[in-house]
Amino acid sequence: xxxxxQSPQSLIVQKGGISIINCAYENTAFDYFPWYQQFPGKGxxxxxxxxxxxxEKKEGRFTISFNKSAKQFSLHIMDSQxxxxxxxxxxxxxxxxxxxxxxxxxTRLFVKA
Amino acid sequence: DTGxxxxxxxxxxxxxxxxxxxxDPISEHNRLYWYRQTLGQGPEFLTYFQNEAQLEKSRLxxxxxxxxxxxxxxxxxxxxxxxxxxxxxxxxxxxxxxxxNTIYFGEGSWLTVV
Numbered sequence: 115x116x117x118x119x120q121s122p123q124s125l126i127v128q129k130g131g132i133s134i135i136n137c138a139y140e141n142t143a144f145d146y147f148p149w150y151q152q153f154p155g156k157g158x159x160x161x162x163x164x165x166x167x168x169x170e171k172k173e174g175r176f177t178i179s180f181n182k183s184a185k186q187f188s189l190h191i192m193d194s195q196x197x198x199x200x201x202x203x204x205x206x207x208x209x210x211x212x213x214x215x216x217x218x219x220x221t222r223l224f225v226k227a
Numbered sequence: 228d229t230g231x232x233x234x235x236x237x238x239x240x241x242x243x244x245x246x247x248x249x250x251d252p253i254s255e256h257n258r259l260y261w262y263r264q265t266l267g268q269g270p271e272f273l274t275y276f277q278n279e280a281q282l283e284k285s286r287l288x289x290x291x292x293x294x295x296x297x298x299x300x301x302x303x304x305x306x307x308x309x310x311x312x313x314x315x316x317x318x319x320x321x322x323x324x325x326x327x328n329t330i331y332f333g334e335g336s337w338l339t340v341v
Contacts, residue, residue, distance in 0.1 A: 120269075148329060157231075157318055157332035158270065203269050207328070213258065214283070215330055217269030 117141050118206050120218030127225050133191040135221045137204035140185065144206035148215070149178065149189050152201045161202070162189070194225045229253055231333035233319050239339045240309055247305045248336045252321030259302050260330060261294055262318040263287065270318055270332075276302060309340045 119138045127133045139147075145166055150158035164171045164178040164187065171178045177190040191198055201222050207215040232251040240246050252259050257278050262270035273292070274284045278299040288294075291309075296302040306313055316337050320330040 146328075150332075155334075157320075157334045160329055160331065163329060205269075213260075213275050213277075213322075213328065214272050215260075216272070220267070220269050 117144075117216045118204060118218040120204050120221060122221060123219070124222040125224070127191075127194045127223065129194065129196060129225055129227050131194050131225075133189075133194045133198065133223055133225070135189045135202050135204070135223070136186065137188065137206075137218050138184075138186045139206045141206070141216075142185070143208045144216075146207045147178070147180065147187050148205050148207075149176075150203045150205060150217075152203065152220075158203055191223075194223075196225045196227050199223055199225050231319055231321050231331055233317075233333040233336050235336060236334065237337045237339075239341060242311060242340055243308055245305065245307045246309060246338060247303055248317050248319075248338075250302045250304070250319030250333060251300070252302070252319070253323075253331060256321035256323045256331075257299065258322045258324065258328070258330075259296055260320040260322070261302070261304050262320065262332075264316045264318055264335070265314075273304075273317075306338070309338075311340045314338055314340045 148163035149161045151161045152158040166182045175192045180187045201220045204218040234249045259276040261273040264270045276296040291307045294304045316335040318335045320332045322330045
């Protein structure tokens, strides 16, 4: 059972544009939502994370928007750059007492120069 | 470098052979995880250690898989009698109990079974 659903599978964005990746979760015990960035041949690296007590978190060009009632969250990459071309994974985990981070299937982002 | 270290980075083996991967976590992290990732998919949880205790194993981890963390530091993942379906990237991650308990991944060990 897929507990974290991610869309789209792939995304092409012009340089300077906004990239938007969406995720939905099912398990209401999840209350910590990290995003990971992965380049080919490398392990995933933590990009940004949010807890559902806030609706938005911004770090530089990266913003997470969170809708607790809809059980959905999204990553926005502003002013997308070719160097942002990578695979992005949303994930979810119980904040306390839990250890198993569940990942979405990933979104391959390509930013055209 | 104080990140998660994995060895070897790449392994090609014949079907039926045994392989072992090693993971050295970030030094102050007492939690260690193994994940498996296949092409086009997100990482899938395999197993988790807190110090030297293995606290959970996924149903993905068949009897041919065994993981150890004997002294609560490095960990090994052994796959016995490898099958072509075992071809994947095996990711190790570690974390320290605290805010978010964020896991930090190594660069992975690629396994190709031929």
